Amino acid sequence: MDAREAAAALRAAGVADGYYWIDGVHEPSPTPPDFVYLRRDGGGAGEAGEWEVGTYERGTHQPLARYGDEAAACAHLLRQLIRARPEPGERP
Incomplete structure (x- = not known):
């Protein structure tokens, strides 16, 4: 999965x-006053x-996690x- x-997926899930x-x-x-973000922290010349x-x-930006690949960051x-939605009969 990439950022797009x-x-x-967030739009489809109804996230505001x-x-x-x-x-x-x-x-x-x-710009909202607070939000969760995903951004690329560009490395130096030639670095991904x-x-x-x-x-x-x-x-203030407060990092929660850094990832070497886009898919893992998107999953986070x-x-x-x-x-996660509860299974039928399970309490939320």
């Missing part, structure tokens, strides 16, 4: 636009860089924003 696919920010893919305007998942609150973002 993650954004599509202001709850998340994905650099270059989903950047709500005006890392993907960072975190929260933005009160004007989805876990943060999409709550």
